[in-house]
Amino acid sequence: MFKVAEVPSQAGQTKDLTRIVEAAVEKHGAHADAFIPILLEINRDYGYIPAEAIRLARKLLHQPEEHVLVSEGQLYGLASFYHMLHTEKTGRHVVQFCESAPCHVQGGRELWKAIRQTLRLEAGETDPEGRFTLKTVSCLGVCGVGPVMLVDDDLYANVTPEQLTEIFGKYE
Amino acid sequence: MAFYRSHVLVSVDPECLARGAHDIIDALNDELIAQGLIDEVQVLETSRIGDPHRLGPDMLVYPENVHYANLTVDDIPYLVEEHFLKGRIVEKFRAQEKVITDEELGAPKPKEVRVVLRNCGKIDPHNIEEYIAEDGYQALAKVITEMTPEQVIEEVMKSGLRGRGGAGFPAARKWQLCRQVQDNPKYLTCNADEGDPGAFMNRRVLESDPHSVIEGMIIAAYAIGASMGYIYCRAEYPIAVQNLNIAIAQAREFGFLGQNIFGTDFSFDLEVRMGAGAFVCGEETALIASIEGKRGEPRPRPPFPAVKGVWGKPTNNNNVETYAVVPQIILKGAEWYASMGTEKSKGTKTFAIAGDVVNTGLIEVPFGITLREVIYDVGGGIKDGKKFKAIQTGGPMGGCLVEEHLDLPVDYEALTAAGSIMGSGGMIVMDEDTCMVDIARFFMEFTQEESCGKCTPCRVGTKHLLEIHEKICAGKGEPADLERLDELCVEITRNSLCGLGQGAPNPVISTLKYFRHEYEAHIYEKRCPAKVCRALIRFEIQAPACTGCTVCSRNCPVEAISGERRQVHVIDDEKCVRCGICVQVCNFNAIEILS
Numbered sequence: 099m100f101k102v103a104e105v106p107s108q109a110g111q112t113k114d115l116t117r118i119v120e121a122a123v124e125k126h127g128a129h130a131d132a133f134i135p136i137l138l139e140i141n142r143d144y145g146y147i148p149a150e151a152i153r154l155a156r157k158l159l160h161q162p163e164e165h166v167l168v169s170e171g172q173l174y175g176l177a178s179f180y181h182m183l184h185t186e187k188t189g190r191h192v193v194q195f196c197e198s199a200p201c202h203v204q205g206g207r208e209l210w211k212a213i214r215q216t217l218r219l220e221a222g223e224t225d226p227e228g229r230f231t232l233k234t235v236s237c238l239g240v241c242g243v244g245p246v247m248l249v250d251d252d253l254y255a256n257v258t259p260e261q262l263t264e265i266f267g268k269y270e
Numbered sequence: 271m272a273f274y275r276s277h278v279l280v281s282v283d284p285e286c287l288a289r290g291a292h293d294i295i296d297a298l299n300d301e302l303i304a305q306g307l308i309d310e311v312q313v314l315e316t317s318r319i320g321d322p323h324r325l326g327p328d329m330l331v332y333p334e335n336v337h338y339a340n341l342t343v344d345d346i347p348y349l350v351e352e353h354f355l356k357g358r359i360v361e362k363f364r365a366q367e368k369v370i371t372d373e374e375l376g377a378p379k380p381k382e383v384r385v386v387l388r389n390c391g392k393i394d395p396h397n398i399e400e401y402i403a404e405d406g407y408q409a410l411a412k413v414i415t416e417m418t419p420e421q422v423i424e425e426v427m428k429s430g431l432r433g434r435g436g437a438g439f440p441a442a443r444k445w446q447l448c449r450q451v452q453d454n455p456k457y458l459t460c461n462a463d464e465g466d467p468g469a470f471m472n473r474r475v476l477e478s479d480p481h482s483v484i485e486g487m488i489i490a491a492y493a494i495g496a497s498m499g500y501i502y503c504r505a506e507y508p509i510a511v512q513n514l515n516i517a518i519a520q521a522r523e524f525g526f527l528g529q530n531i532f533g534t535d536f537s538f539d540l541e542v543r544m545g546a547g548a549f550v551c552g553e554e555t556a557l558i559a560s561i562e563g564k565r566g567e568p569r570p571r572p573p574f575p576a577v578k579g580v581w582g583k584p585t586n587n588n589n590v591e592t593y594a595v596v597p598q599i600i601l602k603g604a605e606w607y608a609s610m611g612t613e614k615s616k617g618t619k620t621f622a623i624a625g626d627v628v629n630t631g632l633i634e635v636p637f638g639i640t641l642r643e644v645i646y647d648v649g650g651g652i653k654d655g656k657k658f659k660a661i662q663t664g665g666p667m668g669g670c671l672v673e674e675h676l677d678l679p680v681d682y683e684a685l686t687a688a689g690s691i692m693g694s695g696g697m698i699v700m701d702e703d704t705c706m707v708d709i710a711r712f713f714m715e716f717t718q719e720e721s722c723g724k725c726t727p728c729r730v731g732t733k734h735l736l737e738i739h740e741k742i743c744a745g746k747g748e749p750a751d752l753e754r755l756d757e758l759c760v761e762i763t764r765n766s767l768c769g770l771g772q773g774a775p776n777p778v779i780s781t782l783k784y785f786r787h788e789y790e791a792h793i794y795e796k797r798c799p800a801k802v803c804r805a806l807i808r809f810e811i812q813a814p815a816c817t818g819c820t821v822c823s824r825n826c827p828v829e830a831i832s833g834e835r836r837q838v839h840v841i842d843d844e845k846c847v848r849c850g851i852c853v854q855v856c857n858f859n860a861i862e863i864l865s
Binding site for chain 1: 284285374464465467468469470473505506508543544546562563564565566567624625662666700709712713715722849
């Protein structure tokens with residue numbers, strides 16, 4: 099069963115979240131086929147989808163008179179199913195390493211080891227300072243220049259272990 | 271169409287965007303306006319021009335064909351003044367090398383025939399007029415004004431076009447089934463959820479020639495009687511989504527989409543739906559669930575989507591490439607298309623070649639070409655003069671093929687008979703340094719992760735397959751593991767709900783078949799013949815080659831290497847963690863990997 103976690107206590111954060119959720123619902127409309135785009139938008143603007151966001155979104159989306167029926171569990175089910183939606187708080191920057199076969203055979207194996215060593219993180223972890231979250235991502239489709247990784251929306255291709263310190267240094 | 275004296279093509283591939291290509295475009299336009307040249311010089315976005323890592327952001331200026339590289343926003347005012355106002359080429363911004371290559375595509379390689387990729391890199395995807403100038407939307411006009419839906423289906427049937435998503439079901443047959451269902455409205459979906467690792471041909475078509483897909487979809491909608499269509503594109507392809515949305519808006523503006531297309535009573539509209547990162551959504555019933563805003567979990571078929579699809583209504587689903595070919599078949603005729611390929615696989619197919627070949631990237635070849643031609647003639651052979659070991663076709667649900675298969679003609683039937691599949695067209699070439707057990711483990715990691723979890727054989731079975739492989743790679747394999755693998759593969763294939771589970775064991779089945787000796791070496795001899803699996807290798811410094819330079823001992827993260835300066839060094843096997851750093855840093859190739 100999906101349990102609603104504690105609401106973040108910081109007033110400012112909650113207010114921002116409300117605005118983000120409202121804007122996302124406003125933009126995509128309260129229809130069933132807009133649920134995933136709405137969650138993507140919240141995830142992008144807030145960094146992840148906290149339980150509070152799901153509660154807010156459900157309130158706006160559930161409209162029995164319009165025949166749009168949705169539960170919090172259903173929305174949480176979406177947020178936990180799709181890889182690009184995060185239900186846990188992420189760091190200020192998300193490093194996503196492509197773990198697909200073409201990258202793997204082009205030096206990805208060594209690079210993945212070096213990334214974990216450099217960041218001192220394993221997949222799915224966030225550092226204590228909240229700077230980086232490390233994740234793996236499925237094929238990004240730029241296999242001609244593997245191995246590749248994403249830092250936030252920036253794509254780095256033909257990455258070698260030696261370049262890592264410099265690349266990560268760009269992100270505060 | 272307006273005419274310009276000069277065209278500037280700025281590369282906006284993902285790498286150049288990362289280096290500020292959009293800022294360059296903005297600065298260019300601002301400066302051209304300031305200099306009063308905006309009506310004379312057109313700034314266009316194009317795909318990759320040169321090597322984006324050394325040259326990006328870069329641009330090409332026509333008609334002079336000058337390649338400027340490594341540009342910053344501060345360079346633009348000077349560049350505009352010199353080149354466009356005074357007509358002098360700015361040598362200091364010019365790229366050093368003259369050869370301009372599009373790494374992904376480039377000029378057609380030997381034996382390539384481009385039908386799907388014909389416009390890629392040639393036209394501006396943001397400008398519908400350029401597509402129209404290359405015979406775009408002519409096929410649509412012909413279909414709607416001169417042909418009945420039945421004639422369209424007949425023509426595509428004659429061409430022999432088979433669905434390019436992997437299964438190879440005849441496209442026109444599918445259309446016919448959907449057309450015959452007595453229920454309305456009907457929907458059309460385009461599967462642009464290209465998730466196979468190593469496959470990126472759909473991304474390239476969507477980014478560089480979105481109108482060909484849109485035109486193909488409108489024609490298919492006419493043939494089926496569909497009124498609404500969805501292009502389901504994965505969120506990992508932001509540029510494709512953006513270009514599709516621009517193209518759809520322009521097609522609407524030109525009256526190719528919307529109410530009463532070409533003044534007839536045929537109406538059809540199109541929307542892009544974005545995925546959110548789930549490989550299984552490439553399966554058609556999962557894709558439909560995701561379009562409806564649900565978890566992308568497959569459901570049993572029948573009922574097939576042709577009967578009950580999006581919102582429970584008849585739906586026809588095809589792949590990007592299938593739709594993109596349709597306008598060409600209508601324009602050039604079924605006979606032309608059917609003249610290419612083999613008896614049962616007609617036309618051309620795009621492939622993405624990755625791995626250990628010289629020319630990685632996209633190719634389009636007629637069916638019937640041999641794997642040897644693909645690897646050696648089109649792909650330029652194996653990198654660094656190494657030996658070919660295996661080729662994995664068809665993505666993670668495909669199998670590994672070996673030397674004896676190299677002269678097989680590439681078509682749906684031949685690949686299936688050899689134990690692999692066509693899939694969507696990914697090909698990963700592996701050289702002699704690849705450990706096949708490690709590769710099989712790797713593919714199981716992928717399918718285990720991507721299994722949606724709905725049915726037990728796939729959810730639990732792939733996990734077991736992965737665990738057994740991990741055990742074998744860790745040197746803890748037992749003889750009974752081989753039998754367990756054989757048995758599991760059969761059960762998972764037979765009992766899984768959708769194509770993901772049914773195909774998941776394929777990489778294992780084929781490696782077990784062709785590389786059983788490698789499994790046996792891991793299990794019985796505790797040896798990794800390719801020297802990849804860490805638990806089964808050790809490092810040794812070869813005395814004659816070691817100069818005692820101390821580089822290895824200084825770089826070893828666990829201080830496992832000892833030795834005096836100018837004396838032969840020694841690795842303490844107990845302490846060594848097999849990270850391989852010493853092998854990389856040694857300048858004298860003195861460290862050997864043993865297994």
